[in-house]
Amino acid sequence: xxxxxxxxxxxxxxxxxxxxxxxxxxxxxxxxxxxxxxxxxxxxxxxxxxxxxxxxxxxxxxxxxxxxxxxxxxxxxxxxxxxxxxxxxxxxxxxxxxxxxxxxxxxxxxxxxxxxxxxxxxxxxxxxxxxxxxxxxxxxxxxxxxxxxxxxxxxxxxxxxxxxxxxxxxxxxxxxxxxxxxxxxxxxxxxxxx
Numbered sequence: 001x002x003x004x005x006x007x008x009x010x011x012x013x014x015x016x017x018x019x020x021x022x023x024x025x026x027x028x029x030x031x032x033x034x035x036x037x038x039x040x041x042x043x044x045x046x047x048x049x050x051x052x053x054x055x056x057x058x059x060x061x062x063x064x065x066x067x068x069x070x071x072x073x074x075x076x077x078x079x080x081x082x083x084x085x086x087x088x089x090x091x092x093x094x095x096x097x098x099x100x101x102x103x104x105x106x107x108x109x110x111x112x113x114x115x116x117x118x119x120x121x122x123x124x125x126x127x128x129x130x131x132x133x134x135x136x137x138x139x140x141x142x143x144x145x146x147x148x149x150x151x152x153x154x155x156x157x158x159x160x161x162x163x164x165x166x167x168x169x170x171x172x173x174x175x176x177x178x179x180x181x182x183x184x185x186x187x188x189x190x191x192x193x194x
Contacts, residue, residue, distance in 0.1 A: 017082040025072035032069055039083065040065065043090040050094035060097050064090045139189035147182030150175055 015023070015031075017038050023031030043064050048057040068086055075085050140148050146168070153164045165175040 018077055021068070021072050021075050021082040021085075022077075024069060025075065035068060035082075035086075036065060039068075039086050042083070042087060046087050046090040047094040050091065051097060056097060057094075060093050061090065064093050067093070135190060136186075139186050142189055143182050143185055144178075146170070146174075146178045147185065150178045151182045151186065154179055 015034065017035065020031045020034045020038070024035055040061070044057060044061040047060045047064065048054070051057045051060065064086070067089055071089075075082060079085075080088075140151065143151065149168060150164055153159045153167060154161065159167065161175055161179065162172060164179075165172040168175065170178075
């Protein structure tokens, strides 16, 4: 069946869609332009009916028309009309998009549920942190008084070595030695390798 093409006030018969698809299968870009003009609207309509989202519908319709270009050699006229073949591609692609969106939403929902289960992990982490703090306190108690005071002032109060020396009324070299020795003993007590 030939399509009728209106040019100005007269009509001229043009190739039907099946012939155009056959030409597209041979790489004819001009024929693809004819296919595009003939089916772009119906393809968008089928896709929009499934997706109900204008932006996604346009994207999927573009994908369908590209698929027509790539897969035109697979079209079999003995199975159905070119229009039905193209609209079936459109429907399948739209349904695939719906399934993809649903799968993505399900993954996001599952991830959200897993994120909510982190309350247990937070409790576990708090317990572990408390145990570590207790171990540090125990190791600090094992230091000499000058080592413990030096480490506490330098690392917990943020004082410089010179300020620690002035506060403890000790020579700067003595404070540095006590700090170094205290840190070594802390490292060994905590089981940290050098």
